[in-house]
Amino acid sequence: MTTSTPVKEASPPAAPGPAPLRRPRRRRAAVALLFVLPALLLLGALVVYPVLFSVGRSLFDASGTRFVGGDNYTEMFRDPATLKAIRNTAIWVVVAPTLLTGLGLILAVLVEKVRWATAFKLLLFMPMAVSFLAAGIIFRLAYDHDPDKGVLNAAVTGVHDAFAGTSSYPGARARDGRDGALVEEADGSYRTGAGVSPGDTVALGLVGVGPDDLPSGAKAAYGAAGRDAADDEVRGVVYLDFTPGGGGEQGRVDRSESGLPEMTVEAVRDGRTVASTTTGDDGSFRFAGLADGSYTVRLPASNFAPPYEGVSWLGPALVTPAIIGAYLWIWTGFAMVLIGAGLSSLPRDALEAARMDGANEWQIFRRITVPLLAPVLTVVFITLVINVMKVFDLVYIIAPGPVQEDATVLATQMWLVSFGGGNNQGLGSALGVLLLLLVVPAMVFNVRRFKRSQR
Amino acid sequence: MNAVRRYLGNGIVQAFLVLVGLVWMTPLAGLFLSSLRSAEDTAKGGWWTALASPGQLSLDNYSALLGNSGITRAFWNTVLISVPTTVLVVVVGALAGYAFAWLDFPGREPVFLVVVALLVVPVQIGLLPVAKLFGQLGLFGTIPGVVLFHVAYGLPFAVFLLRNYFAEMPKEMLEAARMDGGDEWRIFTRLVLPVGKPAIASLAIFQFLWVWNDMLVALLFADSSSQPLTVELQSQIRQFGSNIDVLAPGAFLSLVVPVVVFFAFQRHFVQGVMAGSVK
Numbered sequence: 001m002t003t004s005t006p007v008k009e010a011s012p013p014a015a016p017g018p019a020p021l022r023r024p025r026r027r028r029a030a031v032a033l034l035f036v037l038p039a040l041l042l043l044g045a046l047v048v049y050p051v052l053f054s055v056g057r058s059l060f061d062a063s064g065t066r067f068v069g070g071d072n073y074t075e076m077f078r079d080p081a082t083l084k085a086i087r088n089t090a091i092w093v094v095v096a097p098t099l100l101t102g103l104g105l106i107l108a109v110l111v112e113k114v115r116w117a118t119a120f121k122l123l124l125f126m127p128m129a130v131s132f133l134a135a136g137i138i139f140r141l142a143y144d145h146d147p148d149k150g151v152l153n154a155a156v157t158g159v160h161d162a163f164a165g166t167s168s169y170p171g172a173r174a175r176d177g178r179d180g181a182l183v184e185e186a187d188g189s190y191r192t193g194a195g196v197s198p199g200d201t202v203a204l205g206l207v208g209v210g211p212d213d214l215p216s217g218a219k220a221a222y223g224a225a226g227r228d229a230a231d232d233e234v235r236g237v238v239y240l241d242f243t244p245g246g247g248g249e250q251g252r253v254d255r256s257e258s259g260l261p262e263m264t265v266e267a268v269r270d271g272r273t274v275a276s277t278t279t280g281d282d283g284s285f286r287f288a289g290l291a292d293g294s295y296t297v298r299l300p301a302s303n304f305a306p307p308y309e310g311v312s313w314l315g316p317a318l319v320t321p322a323i324i325g326a327y328l329w330i331w332t333g334f335a336m337v338l339i340g341a342g343l344s345s346l347p348r349d350a351l352e353a354a355r356m357d358g359a360n361e362w363q364i365f366r367r368i369t370v371p372l373l374a375p376v377l378t379v380v381f382i383t384l385v386i387n388v389m390k391v392f393d394l395v396y397i398i399a400p401g402p403v404q405e406d407a408t409v410l411a412t413q414m415w416l417v418s419f420g421g422g423n424n425q426g427l428g429s430a431l432g433v434l435l436l437l438l439v440v441p442a443m444v445f446n447v448r449r450f451k452r453s454q455r
Numbered sequence: 456m457n458a459v460r461r462y463l464g465n466g467i468v469q470a471f472l473v474l475v476g477l478v479w480m481t482p483l484a485g486l487f488l489s490s491l492r493s494a495e496d497t498a499k500g501g502w503w504t505a506l507a508s509p510g511q512l513s514l515d516n517y518s519a520l521l522g523n524s525g526i527t528r529a530f531w532n533t534v535l536i537s538v539p540t541t542v543l544v545v546v547v548g549a550l551a552g553y554a555f556a557w558l559d560f561p562g563r564e565p566v567f568l569v570v571v572a573l574l575v576v577p578v579q580i581g582l583l584p585v586a587k588l589f590g591q592l593g594l595f596g597t598i599p600g601v602v603l604f605h606v607a608y609g610l611p612f613a614v615f616l617l618r619n620y621f622a623e624m625p626k627e628m629l630e631a632a633r634m635d636g637g638d639e640w641r642i643f644t645r646l647v648l649p650v651g652k653p654a655i656a657s658l659a660i661f662q663f664l665w666v667w668n669d670m671l672v673a674l675l676f677a678d679s680s681s682q683p684l685t686v687e688l689q690s691q692i693r694q695f696g697s698n699i700d701v702l703a704p705g706a707f708l709s710l711v712v713p714v715v716v717f718f719a720f721q722r723h724f725v726q727g728v729m730a731g732s733v734k
Contacts, residue, residue: 032558046607131668
């Protein structure tokens with residue numbers, strides 16, 4: 001199949017064939033124009049004219065009546081909202097294409113090594129067919145702050161609680177207004193009001209734990225509360241000072257009252273924690289081997305801390321990385337498939353020769369694969385940069401109302417300024433022109449690449 | 456020894472890729488399961504709880520969705536926007552692609568370079584001027600307006616792709632057809648279009664998915680009676696998933712068509728996307 005300059009070969013002087021069959025040149029040009037006219041009209045009216053119009057409009061003020069020259073362009077870098085959009089777009093353009101190209105390269109190399117490569121590629125490529133809107137809804141849901149809704153925070157809190165342990169009794173407190181055993185400290189911990197000496201037994205009553213919140217293994221504290229302490233130890237129970245079904249006496253361990261298991265208890269002397277333990281199923285604890293003296297028994301604040309609430313993915317700080325994450329889900333397959341296509345066209349001999357020479361996989365990857373793939377990686381990277389600059393839907397959908405201004409990028413800002421209440425079409429046009437200027441290098445790249453392919 | 460290491464290494468690679476695959480499936484699985492759960496269940500716990508108690512799952516949300524006239528009309532609007540756009544882009548693009556490849560007219564090469572340059576023009580720059588233009592022409596807020604805008608911004612890629620594909624046709628084939636006295640229209644319909652089928656298929660699928668999935672263009676150019684599914688769903692998004700029982704099945708409905716198209720024509724789609732890189 002001939003690929004050589006069809007543009008030139010088709011031109012009339014070179015066209016062979018008997019003269020009578022050739023139609024007059026002007027007639028043929030007229031036919032050709034009929035073929036291109038619909039496309040040229042549409043492109044002219046809806047693409048080329050708007051570009052020129054926007055450039056002109058960007059030089060006028062919000063209402064379009066007063067010529068302001070470059071004011072809209074300087075305003076862009078002064079107005080905090082548009083400046084934020086420019087900064088965020090810069091973050092997007094640096095981070096997303098780099099991560100995508102890297103991830104695509106790694107996956108493209110690895111997937112070659114398994115037999116189910118095709119299935120894997122299809123799975124990763126599929127999000128390309130999903131709209132940004134649907135992806136936006138999916139990730140809004142995934143990033144939901146409530147661990148009972150958002151799968152990411154469910155995972156994060158799950159992992160956190162597995163390692164850091166849960167604080168068991170977020171609502172527990174001592175009874176108010178009693179000169180009882182426990183005093184609340186400023187940091188939220190509780191300590192015994194009076195000094196405790198070795199040989200003493202203490203009963204630390206708390207309330208504010210619902211019957212459903214009691215651990216399932218909790219046992220009655222009555223037995224443990226009656227046990228005597230040896231001379232060198234302090235014993236005690238932490239119990240729920242509440243008798244189910246009523247009755248019972250406040251401040252006393254009644255028969256049916258439950259112990260509070262898994263509570264951290266500390267023995268403190270002169271402000272220093274000298275021993276620490278956790279309560280058993282019946283709420284009992286015991287500090288053995290204590291020297292004589294006066295101690296306080298303390299229930300540290302960690303027992304009562306509110307539960308860990310996970311990461312605020314869509315808060316102001318993380319919203320942009322979070323949306324980039326959703327973008328990765330959509331585009332990684334694209335990068336992988338394109339790089340994979342480049343990979344399969346690499347000369348096998350070079351790789352085999354290197355293997356024979358004893359190079360390991362990493363050396364081959366680093367010294368041979370990547371350099372040979374450089375042109376493909378460039379094309380992928382540039383394609384991604386162009387697309388990332390124009391990202392709109394994902395940011396518009398995922399960022400919740402209050403953090404929209406933290407997540408805003410050029411395309412969303414242009415929308416907000418022009419149509420979404422800003423109603424400053426001068427500044428909006430300038431932002432549109434800025435978007436266009438940013439893709440001009442890609443434009444030049446495309447035109448050059450095309451011209452080269454025609455030579 | 457080496458074989459053992461390679462075997463182990465391969466095991467790690469497989470495990471890693473399985474993990475990546477699971478991560479990639481989770482968002483869609485989550486959306487799907489969410490779409491099958493009632494609002495009450497959603498308020499109580501995440502979609503993953505349905506894995507343990509499948510009794511939560513039912514098609515109630517979907518039957519409610521079909522009874523929701525806003526959603527069903529938006530769905531048909533999406534069809535009425537994407538199908539004509541695809542047909543028009545293919546027809547207009549193929550006509551121009553053929554002319555740029557094989558017909559002679561003044562200014563052909565510079566004009567084609569302009570088309571190549573237009574490949575990367577962002578739609579954003581067209582929004583405001585075209586909105587004004589359509590306002591004067593009475594096209595603003597109508598389906599034909601949305602279609603025309605999409606066609607115009609799909610054309611550079613269509614013309615570029617088809618011109619390059621047609622240009623690869625053997626010159627002798629066309630010469631022979633011309634010699635037999637076929638006029639250009641006959642050559643175009645009887646020879647060029649059939650030969651160009653693979654490229655046209657890639658283009659059509661790519662274009663269809665692009666328009667089906669669009670939200671930005673329709674957000675501006677469609678009014679409430681002509682808006683597609685994406686815009687309708689977008690308008691229903693409220694604070695943090697309070698109406699997931701509408702959004703999740705709606706989003707699933709909107710993505711089921713493109714995903715089916717993707718799996719049915721995956722090779723064409725991948726080719727279209729690859730040809731369109733640097734778009």
